[in-house]
Structures are given as structure tokens and as C-alpha cells.
Amino acid sequence: MHAMVLRQLGQPLEWRELPDRLPARGEIRIRVLACGVCRTDLHVVDGELPDPKLPIIPGHEIVGRIDAVGADVHDLHIGERVGIPWLGHTCGVCPYCRSDHENLCDAPIFTGYTRDGGFATAVVADARFAFPLGELGSDVALAPLLCAGLIGWRSLSSAGEARKLGIYGFGAAAHIVAQVARWQGRSVFAFTRPGDTASQSFASSMGCTWAGGSDEMPPEPLDAAIVFAPVGGLVPLALKAVHKGGRVVCGGIHMSDIPSFPYRLLWEERQIVSVANLTRQDGLDFLRLAPEMGIVTRTTSYPLQKANQALADLRAGRFEGAAVLVP
Numbered sequence: 001m002h003a004m005v006l007r008q009l010g011q012p013l014e015w016r017e018l019p020d021r022l023p024a025r026g027e028i029r030i031r032v033l034a035c036g037v038c039r040t041d042l043h044v045v046d047g048e049l050p051d052p053k054l055p056i057i058p059g060h061e062i063v064g065r066i067d068a069v070g071a072d073v074h075d076l077h078i079g080e081r082v083g084i085p086w087l088g089h090t091c092g093v094c095p096y097c098r099s100d101h102e103n104l105c106d107a108p109i110f111t112g113y114t115r116d117g118g119f120a121t122a123v124v125a126d127a128r129f130a131f132p133l134g135e136l137g138s139d140v141a142l143a144p145l146l147c148a149g150l151i152g153w154r155s156l157s158s159a160g161e162a163r164k165l166g167i168y169g170f171g172a173a174a175h176i177v178a179q180v181a182r183w184q185g186r187s188v189f190a191f192t193r194p195g196d197t198a199s200q201s202f203a204s205s206m207g208c209t210w211a212g213g214s215d216e217m218p219p220e221p222l223d224a225a226i227v228f229a230p231v232g233g234l235v236p237l238a239l240k241a242v243h244k245g246g247r248v249v250c251g252g253i254h255m256s257d258i259p260s261f262p263y264r265l266l267w268e269e270r271q272i273v274s275v276a277n278l279t280r281q282d283g284l285d286f287l288r289l290a291p292e293m294g295i296v297t298r299t300t301s302y303p304l305q306k307a308n309q310a311l312a313d314l315r316a317g318r319f320e321g322a323a324v325l326v327p
Contacts, residue, residue: 002327003120004307007055009047012308013119021124023070028127030082035118036061036143037302037310037323038172039230040086043254044113045311053114058307059325060086060111061146062118062125063139073127081139082130083146083287087277088115089126103154103277110277119307121327131283136291144172144297144322145290150278152177153286155226155251158275162223166191166241168214169229170203172322173251175298177226182207183293189218191234193317202298202320217241226251235272236261244268251275299324 001020004013023029041058043049062084066076076082089109090097096104111117111125133142152173159165165181167174168191178188190203194213203211210219214234221243227234228251235258238248245268253276266272298321302310310323 001120001122002304003057003116004304005055005057006045006052009045009052009054013045013058013311015305021122023068023073023124025071026073026127027070027124028066028073028076028082028130029068029122029124030062030064030084030130031067031122032062032064032118032120032327033081034063034139034143035059035325036146036148036172037307037314037325038147039314040147040253041112042311042315043230048254049113051114053116056113057116057118057120057123058112059118059120060084060088060113061143061148061324062111062123063133063143063146064118064123067122070127076127076130076132081133081135083133083142083283084111084118084123084125084130085146085150085278085283086110086112087280088129100279100281103279103282108277119304119325121304129280131287133287140299140301140324140326141297143324144176144299145287145295148172148322149176149290149295150283150286151251151275152228153180154278154282155228155249155275156180158249158273159224159226159247162247163187164189164220164223166218166222166225166238168225168227168234168238169231170199170211171228171317173228174226175202175206175321176295178203178206178208179295180293189222191216196317199317199320222246224249227255228252230255232256232258236265239265239270239272242270245270247271247273249273249275253277297321301326
């Protein structure tokens with residue numbers, strides 16, 4: 001197998017030929033067909049997440065076909081197309097796992113962070129955390145759903161029944177969530193970097209009611225807002241944009257520090273909540289509805305060996321939607 005490997009934090013990934021790996025009991029091996037490039041991959045490469053496994057193969061928006069099955073795997077079969085998400089394993093015994101909050105597991109394993117991921121031609125995964133994808137949709141189009149879509153779905157659920165929804169940071173997750181929210185009958189207000197008219201036009205093309213800079217106020221108060229951009233300074237701005245009783249959902253795994261702000265922005269029962277990881281039920285619910293919702297992902301494809309370029313382009317905001325690596 002071949003892979004793009006992170007050997008040292010803050011350094012470019014290295015193209016490596018590695019021995020083929022066999023699945024152990026309860027595992028499957030997937031021949032990777034496409035792997036999305038997520039902002040979390042940047043956080044891993046930049047050392048912004050603690051204690052990564054090194055060396056590590058990043059990538060956790062994996063679409064592929066099973067080409068080997070370990071013992072005691074009965075529900076998945078060779079040749080089946082599956083998706084492998086960020087949450088790669090949970091302990092099953094901690095209080096969170098036992099109370100349907102496996103996304104908060106005390107001893108989790110994360111794909112592309114603490115176990116090797118999909119910036120490779122093959123990957124081994126826990127069969128219990130693989131999602132059957134069926135045959136509808138292209139591999140490249142499906143890949144961003146495995147994290148941008150899933151974390152967006154969980155963030156949208158955390159926003160409650162908000163009819164007027166703000167989204168701060170209009171990238172891979174936001175362009176999927178906007179389509180889901182519109183399908184649900186919500187109005188979406190998109191906030192981008194000030195002056196980023198290209199992203200604002202992109203947001204409008206995704207059905208957003210309004211698009212403007214993060215330094216602007218929306219034309220009317222919002223019921224809730226989701227902050228996808230990893231910029232803590234957006235949280236007070238989002239609080240200012242929601243009405244009394246409104247909620248601000250922080251949808252990223254990493255964010256710069258939130259600056260101090262006057263209590264009046266939080267008063268009147270406004271709330272700040274965070275979203276952590278996902279549960280398998282999130283994945284099953286979202287992927288079951290995705291075809292019905294008619295989600296169209298905007299993607300830019302790169303050869304696997306160009307993973308460093310894809311990461312650099314993501315960092316600089318050089319594409320709309322999501323980047324996807326293709327072996």
C-alpha cells in the first residue's frame with residue numbers, strides 16, 4: 001500500500017510505500033476510493049490537537065470498498081462500499097458509552113488522529129464503525145458527508161428548531177448544512193470573512209437567504225447560529241446576532257480562544273454549546289436521509305500524492321466546498 005504520512009508535527013506529509021495490512025478480529029480492510037480533506041486534518045498536522053499518534057496517516061472522510069474481512073465480521077462483505085468516519089472506536093463500557101453518548105467516550109480512537117486514516121490506498125477499520133453506503137452517488141461526492149456532513153448534522157440538531165439560522169464560516173460543513181437546513185424549511189444566513197464576496201456568492205448559490213461578512217449584523221435577529229470557523233472571536237459576534245433565548249453552537253473540534261465579552265450578550269437566556277465528534281446513530285440517521293435531501297457536494301479533487309497541496313489550498317481558502325483525495 002501507499003500513503004501520505006505525517007512523521008513530524010508541522011511538517012509536510014511524506015509519500016511512503018508501506019507493507020499491506022491485514023484486518024484483525026472485528027476489523028475490515030478497505031481499498032480507498034476517495035478521502036475528503038477536512039479542517040481537522042489541518043489541526044492534526046499543525047499540532048493543535050493533543051497527543052496524536054505519530055507517525056500517522058491522516059484522513060477520516062473515507063469512501064472505499066471492503067477487500068478483506070477479519071474474524072467475527074458478519075454484517076459487512078467483500079466488495080461492499082462503506083464509509084469510515086472520524087470516530088473509529090469506543091470503549092463501550094464508560095458512563096458515556098452506556099448512556100448513548102459514545103461521542104464523549106472516555107477512551108475513544110479517532111481515524112486519522114490516533115489510528116491511521118484514509119490518505120492512503122488502503123485502510124483498516126473497526127467494522128462496527130463503518131457505514132454501508134450503497135451504490136448511489138459517486139465516491140468523491142460522498143466523501144465530504146463522512147465528517148463535514150455528519151458534524152454539520154449534529155450541529156444542526158444542537159441548534160434546535162431554529163427557523164432563522166446563521167452559519168459562520170462557509171466551507172465544507174456549511175455548504176452541506178445549508179442544503180439540509182433549506183430542505184427542512186429553515187432560512188439560512190451565511191457569514192464569511194469580511195470582503196469575501198466569492199464565498200458570499202457561493203453561499204447564495206446554496207440557497208442562503210442572506211450572505212455577508214462576519215463583521216456585519218444580519219438583516220433580522222437569528223434564532224440560532226452555528227460557528228464552523230475555528231475563530232473564537234466569532235462567538236461574541238454570533239451571540240450579538242441571536243435574539244433572546246437564542247443559541248450559538250460551536251461546531252469545530254478546535255477553536256482559538258474566545259475573547260472576553262460583556263455579560264449582556266449572554267443575558268436573556270442565550271446559550272453557548274459545543275458539538276463533540278459524532279455517534280454512530282448520527283451517521284445512520286444522516287446517511288439514510290441524504291439521498292432524500294438531494295445534497296450536492298461541491299468538490300475539488302486532488303491525486304493522493306498532492307495531499308500537501310490540498311491541505312495548503314484548504315488553509316488558504318482556494319476552493320469552494322470540499323477537497324477530496326483520489327488514490
